[in-house]
Amino acid sequence: MLEIERLQVAYGTGEPALRDFSLHMEPGEIVALVGESGSGKTTAIRAILGLLPAGGQVEAEVLSFQGQDLLSLTQRQWRALRGGEISMIFQDSGAMLNPIRTIGGQFVEYIRAHCSLSKADARARSAQMLGRMGLPNPESLLSSYPFQLSGGQRQRVGIAMAMAFEPKLLLADEPTSALDVTTQAQIIRQMIELRENYHTAILLVTHNLGVAAYAADRILVMRGGQVVDQGRREELLSRGADTYTGQLLRAVPDMGGKRYV
Amino acid sequence: MSDCLLEGRGLTRRYRREDGRVLTACREVDLRMFPGETLGIVGESGCGKSTLMRLLARLERPDEGRLLFKGEDITDLRGEALRRHRRHIQMIFQDPAAAFFPRMKVWEALAEPLRNFEKLPSAQLRQRVDELLDLVGLPADFADRYPHSMSGGQRQRLGLARALALHPEVLLCDEATAALDVSSQQQLVELLVELQRREGLSILFVCHDLALVQSLSHRIMVMYLGTVLEVLPGAGITGRAAHPYTKALLGSVFSISMDFSRPIEPLQGEVPSPLDIPRGCPFHTRCPHCMAVCRDSRPAMRQLSPDHQVACHLFEGQAVQPEEESQ
Numbered sequence A: 001m002l003e004i005e006r007l008q009v010a011y012g013t014g015e016p017a018l019r020d021f022s023l024h025m026e027p028g029e030i031v032a033l034v035g036e037s038g039s040g041k042t043t044a045i046r047a048i049l050g051l052l053p054a055g056g057q058v059e060a061e062v063l064s065f066q067g068q069d070l071l072s073l074t075q076r077q078w079r080a081l082r083g084g085e086i087s088m089i090f091q092d093s094g095a096m097l098n099p100i101r102t103i104g105g106q107f108v109e110y111i112r113a114h115c116s117l118s119k120a121d122a123r124a125r126s127a128q129m130l131g132r133m134g135l136p137n138p139e140s141l142l143s144s145y146p147f148q149l150s151g152g153q154r155q156r157v158g159i160a161m162a163m164a165f166e167p168k169l170l171l172a173d174e175p176t177s178a179l180d181v182t183t184q185a186q187i188i189r190q191m192i193e194l195r196e197n198y199h200t201a202i203l204l205v206t207h208n209l210g211v212a213a214y215a216a217d218r219i220l221v222m223r224g225g226q227v228v229d230q231g232r233r234e235e236l237l238s239r240g241a242d243t244y245t246g247q248l249l250r251a252v253p254d255m256g257g258k259r260y261v
Numbered sequence B: 001m002s003d004c005l006l007e008g009r010g011l012t013r014r015y016r017r018e019d020g021r022v023l024t025a026c027r028e029v030d031l032r033m034f035p036g037e038t039l040g041i042v043g044e045s046g047c048g049k050s051t052l053m054r055l056l057a058r059l060e061r062p063d064e065g066r067l068l069f070k071g072e073d074i075t076d077l078r079g080e081a082l083r084r085h086r087r088h089i090q091m092i093f094q095d096p097a098a099a100f101f102p103r104m105k106v107w108e109a110l111a112e113p114l115r116n117f118e119k120l121p122s123a124q125l126r127q128r129v130d131e132l133l134d135l136v137g138l139p140a141d142f143a144d145r146y147p148h149s150m151s152g153g154q155r156q157r158l159g160l161a162r163a164l165a166l167h168p169e170v171l172l173c174d175e176a177t178a179a180l181d182v183s184s185q186q187q188l189v190e191l192l193v194e195l196q197r198r199e200g201l202s203i204l205f206v207c208h209d210l211a212l213v214q215s216l217s218h219r220i221m222v223m224y225l226g227t228v229l230e231v232l233p234g235a236g237i238t239g240r241a242a243h244p245y246t247k248a249l250l251g252s253v254f255s256i257s258m259d260f261s262r263p264i265e266p267l268q269g270e271v272p273s274p275l276d277i278p279r280g281c282p283f284h285t286r287c288p289h290c291m292a293v294c295r296d297s298r299p300a301m302r303q304l305s306p307d308h309q310v311a312c313h314l315f316e317g318q319a320v321q322p323e324e325e326s327q
Helices: A041-048 A075-081 A103-114 A119-132 A138-142 A151-162 A181-198 A209-215 A233-237 A244-251 B049-056 B079-088 B106-117 B122-135 B140-144 B152-164 B182-199 B210-216 B244-251 B292-296
Strands: A002-011 A018-025 A030-034 A056-059 A062-065 A086-089 A169-173 A201-206 A218-223 A226-232 B006-016 B022-033 B038-042 B064-069 B089-092 B170-174 B202-206 B219-224 B227-233 B302-305 B308-310
Touching (some): A002 A041, A018 A226, A030 A181, A030 A209, A041 A056, A041 A201, A086 A151, A103 A119, A103 A138, A103 A151, A119 A138, A119 A151, A151 A181, A169 A181, A181 A201, A181 A209, A201 A209, A209 A233, A218 A244, A226 A233, A226 A244, A244 B182, B038 B049, B049 B170, B049 B202, B079 B089, B089 B152, B106 B122, B106 B140, B106 B152, B122 B140, B122 B152, B152 B182, B182 B210, B219 B244, B227 B244
Parallel strands (some): A030 A201, A030 A218, B038 B202, B089 B170, B170 B202
Antiparallel strands (some): A002 A056, A218 A226, B219 B227, B227 B308
16 A cells, blocks of 8 residues: 655755665554664655655655655645545644644634535534544534644544545554653554554654554554554564564663563 | 652642633642652653642742751741752753754853852863763763754753852753653663762652653652542552552553553543542542542551552552442
């Protein structure tokens, strides 16, 4: 479904921020990209959706989604794809929302940008999506402003919007990093349900190896703009201390793991 | 146990908002900190962790309760006496990028606390700065750099060096590792633990990463809506946790050694607003074991064992049957 061969992203003439990145994803598959900051995880995920900051030059042997070449899309084609077949959720969905407009106003606008529904129907659809994300009182939520919501609620609004058109592929950039452990567990569980209910493929960028190991079928470990290791969860978790993955795993604090005192 | 260094008795802090409503950030918190010991504090956002820390640092005054340092009441210290006291309790912050004045070089940032508290000739000052850099494992030539040219992990170690400049007895860490990658996080933690062993520092470690907190804390305090629900030893927290909230927090942690076939059971719902704390037990609105008594009366802190206290009606002497799980 998603085919990437030797993707490279460079800014200016410096070292490429991402090199030799290849990834194949099947429908309904959850793949996690893990690595420390600056390892190129976010660059990779943004390059897929053509969302790099200005000056980012993308080269690839293959970059295609459902057979469609993503490197030669026009603005119009991108608009149809983004938010429709492929959608994205960010670390802080609060930053994506307009602070001076209600959730409902923005959600309705988003839906109507992609399909010809009446305002009333779009609002009903919004409420339904919010309800499915386990948000209580969707109606009153639609009349609220982003600042009136907690971080977890805003993140769920972001996911509800991203899922409005049941995308085939969901790109999630650190979706739970800003949240409490309890909310993180709720959101991760809901993301796994998306796969079960809609057969959505999810590319999850996270620095939390526990989350990656729990949610993903496959994990790619990145460092310095390259994939340095990849494999199924069990393989990766059993890497020895002499590998980078092994070192990363040993640095992660773990319940019942290493104690310092 | 050895002599208590910092003690809070019934610390309460309320904020009156513009609309006249009162937000209770901390409610009757008791805590004791001992030399050479780390006390970890965990809880969801808005549980009063940061307010409590500000109270302990005397950045704010509690509305009720007393704060004692080595047995001396410091709740009402002011002016020069408060300024003199500050050297004993130092703090490192969550965002090391925001914790330094951008136009001060590294050595100036480290020299500032020394200048404020100790009159030193400049050669000696520079020597102390070099010692501090060495203490946290930063190269001496960093002294002439600016903080912005350092990585997050290096900056956080610089924050630690500045906090330690005056040999404080108590170090307060407010989410000090939250902005760091796992490897720099591990370095900072190892450094903290080593300094604690060497200097007998008493550390308060506030953090939302439960696995990290338990790895370095002697004792852990669980907070919810400004109240302490449980205090227990850091070792074996998974097996010893008694309060339903502590168990729920533990159940929400993703771990690389967890059983992946078992679905994670997140705590449902959201934390109630601290403007409108529920009557009775603050946790009763989300508790899977909520009983009639939980809605009416707030459970007192009771001793389960010498090193384990919990505030929950489930552990009261008389047996009260949990209600059917009706939500």
